[in-house]
Amino acid sequence: MDITFNIGGEAGQGIDTIGDLLTQVFVQSGFYTFTIKDFMSRIRGGYNFSQIRVSDSPIHAPIDDIDLIVALSHDAIVGKRNQLVDGGVIIFDDTIKTEELDACHYPAPLQKTATEVGGNIRMMNAAALGAVLAVTRFPFNLAETALSEIFLRKGRKVVDANVEVAKALYNLTKENWIGTCAHDMSTVKMGPCKDRLILTGNRAIALGAMAANLKWISSYPMSPSTACFQDIVSNAQRLKIGSLQTEDEIASLATAIGASFAGARSMVTTSGGGFSLMVEGLGLAAMTETPIVIYNAQRPGPSTGLPTRTEQGDLLFMLTASQGEFPRIMLAPKDPIEAFDVATRAFNLADKFQVPVMILGDQYFSDSVKNVPRIDAGKVEIDRGKRASTMASEPYERFKLTEDGVSPIAFPGDQGKFVVASGNVHLENGHITEDPDIRNSMVEKFMRKIPQILKTLNPPQVFGGRGAETTLLTWGSTWGAAYEAVKVLADKGVSINLLHFCDLFPLKTHILTEVFSEAKGVVAVEQNATSQFAKLVLMETGLTVDKRVNKYDGRPMTPRFIMDRLKEGGIS
Amino acid sequence: MDITFNIGGEAGQGIDTIGDLLTQVFVQSGFYTFTIKDFMSRIRGGYNFSQIRVSDSPIHAPIDDIDLIVALSHDAIVGKRNQLVDGGVIIFDDTIKTEELDACHYPAPLQKTATEVGGNIRMMNAAALGAVLAVTRFPFNLAETALSEIFLRKGRKVVDANVEVAKALYNLTKENWIGTCAHDMSTVKMGPCKDRLILTGNRAIALGAMAANLKWISSYPMSPSTACFQDIVSNAQRLKIGSLQTEDEIASLATAIGASFAGARSMVTTSGGGFSLMVEGLGLAAMTETPIVIYNAQRPGPSTGLPTRTEQGDLLFMLTASQGEFPRIMLAPKDPIEAFDVATRAFNLADKFQVPVMILGDQYFSDSVKNVPRIDAGKVEIDRGKRASTMASEPYERFKLTEDGVSPIAFPGDQGKFVVASGNVHLENGHITEDPDIRNSMVEKFMRKIPQILKTLNPPQVFGGRGAETTLLTWGSTWGAAYEAVKVLADKGVSINLLHFCDLFPLKTHILTEVFSEAKGVVAVEQNATSQFAKLVLMETGLTVDKRVNKYDGRPMTPRFIMDRLKEGGIS
């Protein structure tokens, strides 16, 4: 079973809620889901959709084929019709004026039923759900349990009303609708999925940060990162996290640097344009060796670009941002499960090496919803790195030259110490100098950190077994589509595997060079126009990829997109 | 003849003026000079120096050996003593308390003579000059003519007083000083140098910009770029150039983008920290295809780093700065002569391709003084690129899709046209869109510019003949030291040449790959710690250098430094 629902309509019509409801019903019923959100940079109107893929085995990406469309506007009827499979069905509110549609499609009285049965037009959500379930002949009792649980928090009355509306439309549909849907779920019982935690990338980062003892966040809203910030703010009171929406991104990073300098684990969230404004501050964090975590949820640029769309276009920018040279760490989680882990690791790495750690997400990663196993927050280990001894007799030196390049840290207020730092070149004690020898020592101190960092980072993962003829090379969120493409092709007998990087920089080259030498052809698959990761690999190893698959229209990568490009290149 | 003078003392003591005077006297007398300035980030006190190398053949870099030190403070006596050649002389003001120095050194009554003979302690400059000339037995009549010309602008009286002071100390020295200087210039007549224009890199950029019809500059002071901005401001009234010191660098670039959008050739000057703040604006310029020239005079980073020192540390940062992907042009002049040309080309390239053009200088390039031939401003060609026809019948589209990726430009106020631009993804007419196909077209439009740009850029230059065993690879200001090192080694019979880039990006690879394949070993010589240009070459061509020479103490590269490193690597 592998079925995709597309819920489309105008911004403000509640399509997100319908999508979430559907996702929840299917997860509750034991199925794997993968939901993407596609919306315009406007608050009302336009054409948005939420697309839910449901399967009885694990899934990791959206696919192009749509089985069922729920349309709340005329645009939504036509918007994705070219992706509807043969025998696919469009359910649309019967108040929408439209050209004659085949009888297989279904003008459903969504608004009407919501108002008449539920007494509230907003229950159109439940109505839509009822229609979808009826069309797919999904057993209503399964959904009923799910709905009860979902709405339970809102009280019995809300549950009953929603179930009633859904049921009304369910029954109505069974009676009235004359089409048939290719998918018959009537025999479905409970799926095998036990992963009942459904998470977006944004939320996973937020949870990871909170579990890692984040104590300060200062940010400025910017799509698609805002939800991560909001998640943390909404739990700030409960967990005692200092949070501030600053006047701009410059202040957000500067404030976070201050908080970290004073001893609080700190983070900022932003997107590329906001990160652009943080570039000078990044250098200050680096020069003062103040740990900091920066989460950049990328979107298509340059400039304002496409604010609510997806791209992996900031990799090289973040790699070299800010004047001068300094070590930094870059991580790009592939999905929400990994994101939680990455967020916790980010804080440990920042503290351990006293360098900026940057997490690269993107709108697709940030907003798409995946079901994952329960996360055990108790397992998160916290490593705050080298702390200066509390009873040293010598005057404290914040930038003591050490073998591994990392100096024991102290915070202002610590007994018997004065902590001094500067963005200027400085002595071991933090006071400024222009001495060329000390300058050299401090540069070399920075460089010594890199091999230490490399030892700590995770190697890339190989999926599909070693020694394939064709290797796909991916990083971050593109993993899912590539992973599924590899699976499909491997099943067809193609010799193909996937080399995937979460820990991007400094680049671990060991497995990379092996896999490159094993493969006849390496294909870089990236959500950008210039194959930035392939460039990074080339720059760090001299190894060139043989082919590039690029998507830069702002819409997420799909397995089909990759397979089509591979086919053009003779791989299929 | 190749002699180096080092004039050292405290900030505010006028060592710069002594250095300039010496430079001018030698240039007037027909010698080649090369002057570097070394100063601390403070206004008074400390230890600064001006170092003038004088030769009867062209010279392009400072060297480590110093023949004569003029010391106005105790620090200046000891500061460079380890670089003094055998038989070198230190002239120091006799009021400075110091340990016994060998009799070969000279405690000169500089202050005293200035006050007693000139009536003004500030004439210590002329006194120092007199002492230097006497010590080197330079014919005073040659200097006299030079001094007269130099001070002529200040009036006869000033000339006379200065000549008198210089002469007094000249004679006093001849009488009193018992040492001898290894350099005897008594037989010197006039040198062969006819290049009487003495220029810094900063000034050359300013002149080039002014000759290229720069009409708008908005900047914010930042060492070592400030002098370039100041030079333009000081001529603003005469040339009618709009100029504004803005509140910050963000505003400086944003204002310049506005001025350029409205039709005025525009520029900003800054250093790395200021450029960090311009990163978001850079993306706006790119997305709106507004021509802009950005001059970054680099200094050692990260962060505030060493404000008055030199480094080539921002190359990769500028290469990928700002979110998203877009074409840009990067140029790094090797010296003031080339800088004038680069500045004029920068504006033409910006207009022709409607992309940001970045000029990379550095403190060494910006502040060092070189003598160059007279520049003929009349030869500067101005190419403002494709202008939209004035009598088109169709509605004007600022971002019309064209074969070469460049759309005819119009400015607000042009008859019959509305010029619309946006930092968001936009239609050909400049209004915003989220359409994936248009997004793709616009990305591809950007990419189409790159091959066009490549055709227009200059290839790298090879010095020392093709086909050598060892090739030094340099960019920007490191050229001079490498050029001289190559000359010395080649004279010794070493098979060595120099491959040098001024036009850095997009990278022209033709000659590069040839030279790499000819050489047994390529050595990247860079004023940074991570060999950024070597990384760029690798990233663009897959070619790896064999050895790296790096200097990152903030002091300029010298031929000796390079030769020492080469020797360590077995090349000498």
Add this chain to the structure above:
Amino acid sequence: MITKEQLEGPQKITWCTGCGNFGILASLKNAVGELGVPQNQFVIVSGIGCGSKIPHYINLNAIHTLHGRAIAVAQGIHLANLDLQVLVHVGDGDTLGEGLGHLMHAARRNVNLSVFIHNNGVMGLTKGQFSPSAPRGYVSSTSPPEAGAPMNPVNVVAYALTAGATFVARGFSGDQKGLVALMRKAMKHKGFALVDILQPCQTWNRQLNWKFYNEHTYSLQENGHDINSRIAAIEKAFSNGDKIPTGVFYEEKAPTLAESLALPPDGRLRDHQTDIKAVQAIIDELIL
């Protein structure tokens, strides 16, 4: 006179039904239409936000810039060509947060711009977070959960007055007639003119809505106010407790920035050719 048809917007409007931006757009069309400046001499410069989409809904030269930087860009456009009538349309998040420095400094320089602030007390386009002009305690998704917006709002009229703006007014999107008059005055003013426009955000801000403004605004001009005293104007700006004053707070003739710069006599840097002989002279003066 430019007709409504000539100004007809190139794109379909994407604002929410009932949004205060509609009233601003309508007023703008009116003011532009009747100003007597040729249509192709207007340039709209906007930031990023709901209100900053306005250039796509009216047919004029325009540049839709960055969040917070519109005033700086506009300053450059103006100085490159003094013939242009440069109008800045920006949000409150935009200009009072990210771009506050540019606003204050452009006001201080008395740059000849008309700045129209679409002031809705929220960040509309990013979904309703509190903006710098949101009231203290305003609850949104990014304010501390218990306290709401933990500070007093930016009083943009007072800020602009303190910085030295030479025309400062406040309009209300619901009073189009008044707003047109203020816009026209701002456009005619030589110097930095700012109109703070009360603009209900129908979707996010439930507090500063149509009803609230209808009940809590009053006209300065109808209630006697001396527009020639900066300090009186500041005092009025701060007197916005229960009742918010609208109308002109302050007006003054003062030298504009352009008068101090080395612009060509016709004020058109864009078409000016530097005298290359003068450049040669500058070079030759450097020759020893």
Add this chain to the structure above:
Amino acid sequence: MITKEQLEGPQKITWCTGCGNFGILASLKNAVGELGVPQNQFVIVSGIGCGSKIPHYINLNAIHTLHGRAIAVAQGIHLANLDLQVLVHVGDGDTLGEGLGHLMHAARRNVNLSVFIHNNGVMGLTKGQFSPSAPRGYVSSTSPPEAGAPMNPVNVVAYALTAGATFVARGFSGDQKGLVALMRKAMKHKGFALVDILQPCQTWNRQLNWKFYNEHTYSLQENGHDINSRIAAIEKAFSNGDKIPTGVFYEEKAPTLAESLALPPDGRLRDHQTDIKAVQAIIDELIL
């Protein structure tokens, strides 16, 4: 009481002889010494400029940050540990140009900081360009050659008052006794305290020199001034024609930003451990 010896600066001073910064440093040592706060609880945060080198000349915790960003960094330090006494030392170019937005917003939030502006009317460290507080017409290497600085100066006292600062004063480096008193008041004040310090730059600014200030300043307190009225304070701030007022302009008790944030009861985020069970509960609430 912290002794002069304990505060002895770690580095040799690099300021020019006669610089107004010496008086500020001496006053600071005095004020810090007598405040009654343990020495290791002080943190100096500075920007970039001559005055911003002060942390190297006094023995306290310190971070020498970026041009314009000191207040934002200081805000973070303060909120991470409310025990700290956070002092911001910044230049006029620094804070009134590059960093003006941060100043205004921190004032508005009433962040508990003491901000000391080394106000010399020039950019000292970059060699004397006009700063935002240079007088109109002030000639320097980057002002239009004919006009000089082409705008009125930033009146930082008026700006801070308008933004909502709860303690605003002006001192003079030449009046150390007065300055120590103001600094001490600023440090004791709970909320955003700003002291504008008139600081002659001996090297570059020939106009705003010792003589000028000695002759053109007067004490507010000695001449009767109501420090409880914001509007009166603003009026005084603007009354700086021939005579420049010094002393306290305004003082007010008001909630600080920290009171609105979700800080732990002891105000020490730095040592707080998030209750991991609460995090688990948040996760578990998401499970269907």
